[in-house]
Amino acid sequence: MYGTMKLQEEKVFKDPVHRYVHVKDKVIWDLIGTKEFQRLRRIRQLGTTYVTFHGAEHSRFNHSLGVYEIVRRIVDNVFKNRQEWDNSQRLLSLCAALLHDLGHGPFSHSFEKVFHLDHEHFTQEIILGKTEVNDVLTKVGKDFPQKVADVIAKTSEHKLVINLISSQIDADRMDYLLRDSYFTGVSYGQFDMERILRVMRPQEDQIVIKYTGMHAIEDYIMSRYQMYWQVYFHPVTRSADVILRKILHRAKALYDKQYKFQSDPHHFYSLFQEKVTLEDYLKLDESIILYYFQMWQEEDDQILRDLCTRFVNRNLFKYVEFDPSKEYKVLAKLESLFLEAGLDPEYYLVVDSSSDLPYDFYRPGEEGERLPIHLLMADGELRELSRESTIVDAISGKRRTDHKLYFPGELLAVDGKHKNLEQQIRVLLGKK
Known part of the structure; x- marks a missing residue:
């Protein structure tokens, strides 16, 4: 039977x-x-982060193998022979872990925001569509592709398998924290994964943590918190991200106006028309996107040309702290100043916000359910993590949000027409 076949020699x-x-x-x-x-080899794990941390060139391929390996260790070493674990779900767990990011597009989340796409949707489309992946999964069983897709969609009846890959302490997060920390050269994402794996226990439809491993879990949660604010939300990376999104917005706006591109963006047609087929989507990777950015540096449209040149050559926007709730009137004034200076604020004056909730648990009546991390106490009782950990309790349910205003600082100082604009931005916002 194909589903139980082993390689003659382990790879x-x-x-x-x-x-x-x-x-x-x-x-x-x-x-x-x-x-x-x-x-997935042609799609970076961290999108535009490489412009800030030059080592961050690793791919979704690397990460997917890593998530698979963590799940393999759990089901083959930690859960094996435990009565709460159904070993018939082993292959389902491994396949879902390996394929969980299969639907990511180039520059991942930035790309999704612009074109209103969902990588999890495309992951399911690839698994269920006319693909080589589907051919392999179907050989296991006719209903096996659907079973894997249901895990990705979090609708599977096998809740424990879902939680292995998607929860507040899952193989996905553990791998990307360690991997992203390694490739960016920072220490923030380091934690004792081996210890966490040793204290994981399957219980009904969830993964619980033996109480003796609480401090390793605290370390993991704080590592995640630090990585988000020191790496994932780094303001320089966000500047590159802003320019990337604005390039895509500009290209679509030009297409809608029937602008004649010198380098025809035929790879983008279905995206611009919001009729993205799976075949079209799978043709997209970061080499394709960067090819167009390279070519669009010679376009007649000044905005598209300038934004692409900035992105390709890392001539990024400057930024200042900005609070939309308090400074929205200032933003309107700044937009007027930019228009007077001949700069389109739609593309050259951008508010970008980042927000993260490091740990939370489900509270009845609140939007969005976040399954808590439970500690398995010595007497067999389950206790929610923040009830036992003062460190986790201190950050539990506390969302941190950061807003910045991005603008082309050096462009504003080129000539007399623009040179005082950056100063006015800072004066109006009360920045030095």
């Missing part, structure tokens, strides 16, 4: 985070070889 991938990624199952090996999975 290994040398990995800088987990040392080795082990593959013994033929299904997993065949999935890795599909063109849809290989496409």
